[in-house]
Amino acid sequence: MLGILLAAGASSRFGADKLRHALPHGVMIAVQAARHLRKALPQVLAVVRPGQDELAAALRAEGCEVVVCERAAEGMGESLACAVRAAGAREGYVIALADMPFIRPSTIVAVSEAIAGGAALAAPYFHTKRGHPVGISGRYALVLERLTGDEGARSVLAAHAAELIKVPVGDPGVLRDIDRPEDLARPPRA
Secondary structure (H helix, E strand, C coil): CEEEEEECCCCCCCCCCHHHCECCCCCEHHHHHHHHHHHHCCEEEEEECCCCHHHHHHHHHCCCEEEECCCHHHCHHHHHHHHHHHHCCCCEEEEEECCCCCCCHHHHHHHHHHHHCCCCEEEEEECCEECCCEEEEHHHHHHHHCCCCCCCCHHHHHHCHHHEEEEECCCHHHHCCCCCHHHHCCCCCC
16 A cells, blocks of 8 residues: 655645644744654655755655655646556555644555555545545546646545545545645634
8 A cells, every 4th residue: 555645736825835834843834744644554655846955855754755846836636646657556556645634644544554454445534524645546546647737536435435435534634635734723624
């Protein structure tokens, strides 16, 4: 099972490079997300956009393989496609967002185990809301390689909604992304 960390966003709503922004304990947002992914999965591939040399170095220092997506500006779909093309065929992929540093490793393991157990698609649910990361079986690799735009895996989940396994978790971090500086202080939406 491969962890994919999508870290190629432009941070336009944050007003600065949010992925390099330090959390209160001094660790970059993206590095914290990578650490949780690495605790749960043996291999993590992080996707960054061109010019993110400092972020790429920090993610490599955490044990991630790093891929620079030349077309990252075209959206999350292109970044995910770039990662899957770089990784090749796998049993499955656990796709995490670098601006979600509060997801517990146990949640990532639960999603990974659902895919390893035969699920085509899996996502954590906190109360009744779907969160991240999303697990996708390797049988969708070719579909993922063709993604474009800014939807990421959303179109795959929508097209195959009947195959989605809901993984119940007690982890509010699955809903807590960081888009603006005030999101760092705001509790997750339940």
